[in-house]
Amino acid sequence: MRLTNLAEGAMMAMDAIRSQKLRSALTILGIIIGVATVMSMASIVQGIRGQIFNTLEVVGPTTFRILRFFSSTPLNPDALPREVRIRPVLRAEEAEAIARLPEIHYSAIWVGVFERLEYEGSRTQPTVVYGADERFMEILGGGITAGRVFTSPEARSGAPVVIIEEEAVANIFGQINPLGRTMRIAGRPFRVVGVYRKPENIFQPPGQEISAIVPFETAKRAFRYDETNSLIILVKPREGVTVARAMDATTVQLRRMRSLRPGDPNTFDMITSDQILDVFNRLTGVFFLVMIVLSSVALMVGGIGVMAIMLVSVTSRTREIGVRKALGATRREILWQFLIEAATLTLVGGAIGIVVGLTAGEVLKRLLGFETGVPVWSAVTATAVSVGIGLAFGLLPASRAARLDPIEALRYE
Amino acid sequence: MAEQPLISLRGLTREYRMDAETVYALRGIELAIGTNEYVAIMGPSGSGKSTLMNVIGCLDTPTRGEYWLNGTEVSRMSDDELARVRNREIGFVFQTFNLLPRATALHNVELPLIYAGTSARERRRAASRALERVGLADRMHHRPNELSGGQRQRVAIARALVNDPSILLADEPTGNLDSVTSQEIMAVFGELHTQGQTVLMVTHEADIAAHAHRVVTLLDGVVHSDSVREAA
Secondary structure, X not given: OHHHHHHHHHHHHHHHHHHOHHHHHHHHHHHHHHHHHHHHHHHHHHHHHHHHHHHHHHHOOOOEEEEOOOOOXXXXXXXXXXXXXXXXXXXXXXXXXXXXXXXXXXXXXEEEEEEOEEEOOEEOOOEEEEEEOOOOHHHHOOXXXXXOOOOHHHHHHOOOEEEEEHHHHHHHHOOOOOOOOEEEEOOEEEEEEEEEEOXXXXXXXXXXXXXXXXXXXXXXXXXXXXXXXXEEEEEEEOOOOOHHHHHHHHHHHHHHHOOOOOOOOOOOEEEEHHHHHHHHHHHHHHHHHHXXXXXXXXXXXXXXXXXXXXXXXXXXXXXXXXXXXXXXXXHHHHHHHHHHHHHHHHHHHHHHHHHHHHHHHHHHHHXXXXXXXXXXXXXHHHHHHHHXXXXXXXXXXXXXXXXXXXXXXXXXX | OOXXXXXXXXXXXXXXXXXXXXXXXXEEEEEEEOOOOEEXXXXXXXXXXXXXXHHHOOOOOOOEEEEEEOOXXXXXXXXXXXXXXXXXXXXXEOOOOXXXXXXXXXXXXXXXXXXXXXXXXXXXXXXXXXXXXXXXXXHOOOOHHHOOHHXXXXXXXXXXXXXXXXXXXXXXXXXXXXXXXXHHHXXXXXXXXXXXXXEEEEOOOHHHHOOOOEEEEEEOOEEXXXXXXXXX
């Protein structure tokens, strides 16, 4: 009984939509906009999340980092708060001491700077250049496609050697073989010793693609850098060692080196991949909340539109309701038919909104160069929400229809 | 009519309260109609024939008195119970046809079966058969605006018949039709009556009423005359 009724309601709705195309389109516009907004945002956030998870997979979710001070936004190096200023700057010796711990597989100090790469007149935009050690691929993944990584003596002595990332090579060298050639970073000469290829799917914020790696010592002498935001010690525990144990051992080692007494607070911050993800989640959470509030407004407006149109529809079909009642429809059946009609209307709006939102999200992701991912949960939620809106805002018109007196309704002109 | 009649009205009264005034539409109707009768209800406007039609059609309930339909008292039923009775026992034919404009003839005829909870396949079968009975087998997929007035009324008759109702209730069925088409429609009613269908028709036209075998005339809410005649 309910099933035939459902089909009849859906058919009525499709009829109504077909016969009033423009009116229906305007009615569901609010729903389309609301759903599309949520969907495009969801698909972008999902895409970014997917990238971050992939990166963590590549780098290894156990890697953690030590910073002078951790905050979700970079600090102004010229106006550091006191609690930061009293902390010592990270040193290469500290990274080396941590690396000697039995729990630790890899530990090194890195510096990240923004500089332009130059070769005979071709120049890139400022891009990320890392000062690291010869084992940087422990953290970044990827591989060397031509040439070699720098040697330990080169790294220790601060030799002016550089490994260039493939895309950057294509940008400034074109078809020329870069190996052995001298190019400039921040105006200083570097000899190219290797070509680096990034791993697939590694997430980098737009404009922050790694384009070159030089020895840490070299970077320290050649570039100006910010001691608070740019210096970082990357630590990877040995296999079989838990992150917590490795972090404990590292903390003990650092505290000893910095002569901290028991009860003194740490003068460094240590963050795990999970914490980075947490920060990201918090940021996207706020972003999401704002989007949901905004699109809720659109959905409310859409819902009110649906209600208004359904009221008009009930009035203009008073006679039809009378006929249906005369033929044996109960109040409940009339109520459900109009509820289903409203829900079908919003469902169509929701479906269009999902398609529009996904398309927009996909286009944005392509533009920003992310890997794409379809957020199934948000499509399901959007569908449910649009049906829910139809049912909620259809209730008043539907119950008005259900309450009509058949004799009056049949007499209605 | 030795057995229980199909329709039995006892002291049926229907009054409307309008502000302080009470308007009596029906004031004590006594009427019994048996199975396979063909009855015309006549009377000038305001005589109460529309109200009587609504009560017999279970669209309205009497203020006082009893209405027994097929052995059940329907005069005290709730709205939803009445809807079920209308669905099973009554087939309505209206003066203005009252077809759903956007639905095909077939779908219009299927409507009562939808509310009866019949399966889609069975609905289609029964609706096609009903349309064949009224001679519209070749117009099943036409919409009302593609049909003539007489064809529309035939669709409406098919819709009234599809649930195999106890009574076919026609309210001025030829009021919107020309005289030739009216005769055609009356022939359909005559045929259905011959096949055993009980027909109850409200009309104010004497020549239409002449098709019935029994004419009941209302005046001021009471039965004024009730005459049975042989053959039509």
